Amino acid sequence: MVRIVTGLLLLWWLLPAISQAEWLSEQADIMGTRISIELWHEDPTLGELAIADVLDEFKRLDEKLSPYKSDSELTLVNRMAAESAIDISSELFHLLQESHHYAELTGGAFDITFASIGHQYDYRTGEKPDQQRTRQTLPLVDYRHIELDPKRNTVRFLRKGVKIDLGGIAKGYAVDRGIALLRERAIEHALISAGGDSRLIGDHRGRPWHIGIQAPRKKQAMAAVLPLSNSAVSTSGDYERFFETDGVRYHHILSPKTGHSAKDVQSVTILGANALRTDALSTSIFVLGAEAGMALINRLDDVEAIIIDQHGELLTSSGLDNLD
Numbered sequence: 001m002v003r004i005v006t007g008l009l010l011l012w013w014l015l016p017a018i019s020q021a022e023w024l025s026e027q028a029d030i031m032g033t034r035i036s037i038e039l040w041h042e043d044p045t046l047g048e049l050a051i052a053d054v055l056d057e058f059k060r061l062d063e064k065l066s067p068y069k070s071d072s073e074l075t076l077v078n079r080m081a082a083e084s085a086i087d088i089s090s091e092l093f094h095l096l097q098e099s100h101h102y103a104e105l106t107g108g109a110f111d112i113t114f115a116s117i118g119h120q121y122d123y124r125t126g127e128k129p130d131q132q133r134t135r136q137t138l139p140l141v142d143y144r145h146i147e148l149d150p151k152r153n154t155v156r157f158l159r160k161g162v163k164i165d166l167g168g169i170a171k172g173y174a175v176d177r178g179i180a181l182l183r184e185r186a187i188e189h190a191l192i193s194a195g196g197d198s199r200l201i202g203d204h205r206g207r208p209w210h211i212g213i214q215a216p217r218k219k220q221a222m223a224a225v226l227p228l229s230n231s232a233v234s235t236s237g238d239y240e241r242f243f244e245t246d247g248v249r250y251h252h253i254l255s256p257k258t259g260h261s262a263k264d265v266q267s268v269t270i271l272g273a274n275a276l277r278t279d280a281l282s283t284s285i286f287v288l289g290a291e292a293g294m295a296l297i298n299r300l301d302d303v304e305a306i307i308i309d310q311h312g313e314l315l316t317s318s319g320l321d322n323l324d
């Protein structure tokens with residue numbers, strides 16, 4: 001008996017050594033983009049569970065925030081909020097408040113009502129609104145048409161025809177949520193990325209993670225590779241979702257002032273502490289363009305930027321001067 005117990009104890013003691021600590025990774029297509037998760041875990045079974053948790057969280061947020069799903073909370077708001085104030089979840093309310101914050105910070109360059117025009121584009125089929133329709137709908141693009149009541153958690157649109165879309169902030173938020181779930185599981189080395197939005201926990205065990213910035217006009221080539229740990233990084237580019245007609249590139253980042261695709265730069269990469277902030281700012285700086293965009297980033301002391309301008313030139317913010 002004693003011998004059996006000792007044997008069992010010995011086996012139990014050996015278990016952690018048998019189940020090898022290792023890097024685990026998984027990819028999935030959610031929120032219209034490629035989600036990648038990579039993490040280090042002492043116990044691969046627990047590591048796989050952590051990855052499944054993160055993917056479930058992405059699916060939950062996609063169901064809630066997608067403008068394309070007919071029963072998402074966001075679609076409900078788009079359908080009803082011009083009629084009367086709509087009760088919304090505190091999570092969606094929080095995202096609308098964040099969106100308002102970035103609209104104010106960027107002088108309206110970040111504006112989720114871009115969708116009033118944006119939803120008339122289909123970047124896969126090349127469908128776009130004509131000049132007259134763009135002119136007619138442009139007055140609906142203004143974040144001040146969104147009225148938020150923090151006491152009642154309601155949202156109301158002050159104009160008929162206003163539409164919102166969280167495509168410039170939702171992936172960053174989802175990445176932050178995923179990172180929080182991994183932290184709760186005490187994971188110390190991880191990467192979550194959703195298309196152009198990534199965030200890292202720790203380093204790659206003794207060396208930094210390496211995050212590439214896509215060369216905007218060369219498929220499969222990198223314009224730069226950033227050694228990073230414990231941070232968030234987002235890239236917005238005009239090569240992600242676009243079509244070309246008569247030599248004009250129509251892409252998915254719209255200037256709220258003109259109602260047309262923003263033209264001044266090819267890509268913007270923002271480094272910061274969380275992915276909601278880097279996501280919102282990468283879209284915003286893309287709209288603001290190289291000069292005004294870099295000036296804003298240099299005024300904020302917690303973020304840095306790498307901008308590839310319309311000539312393919314790489315520009316860096318003042319905190320990154322030693323990069324080039």
Ligand code: ADP
Pocket residue numbers: 109110111112114118165166167168169171195196197235236237240252253254255256279282283287
């Ligand atoms: P992605 O990772 O999809 O490339 P980006 O961070 O580059 O995302 O943001 C682009 C998305 O932001 C668009 O697909 C659209 O949903 C949304 N968007 C476009 N223009 C604006 C704008 N002026 N303000 C806020 N969101 C915008």
Ligand code: MG
Pocket residue numbers: 168169234235236278279280281282283284
């Ligand atoms: Mg963004």
